[in-house]
Amino acid sequence: MSSKYAIEIFYSEEDEGYIATVPELPGCSAFGESEEQALAEIKVAMELWLETARKESRSIPVPLGGEFLKTLVPA
Numbered sequence: 001m002s003s004k005y006a007i008e009i010f011y012s013e014e015d016e017g018y019i020a021t022v023p024e025l026p027g028c029s030a031f032g033e034s035e036e037q038a039l040a041e042i043k044v045a046m047e048l049w050l051e052t053a054r055k056e057s058r059s060i061p062v063p064l065g066g067e068f069l070k071t072l073v074p075a
Contacts, residue, residue: 004063005046009038024061025049 009020018035020042022028028049032038053060 003043006064007039007042009035009042020045022046022049024064 005022005024007020007022009018011017012019015031018032018038020030020032020038022042022045025046028042028045030038030041030045032041050060052058
């Protein structure tokens with residue numbers, strides 16, 4: 001299920017690397033020295049986020065993927 005969530009990756013001058021976030025999963029982010037590394041790290045972070053939510057019986061958002069991103073960026 002985690003692969004259906006939208007992922008945002010951007011370069012951070014402050015961190016001198018790439019930050020990846022999953023806007024639908026609060027607090028789910030990762031760092032990488034390259035975009036590819038950030039993507040690999042966020043996939044691990046998503047699985048851990050979802051695993052923790054299940055263990056703690058927290059609600060897990062239904063993945064909206066690209067539809068979610070459209071709500072953030074006006075057309």
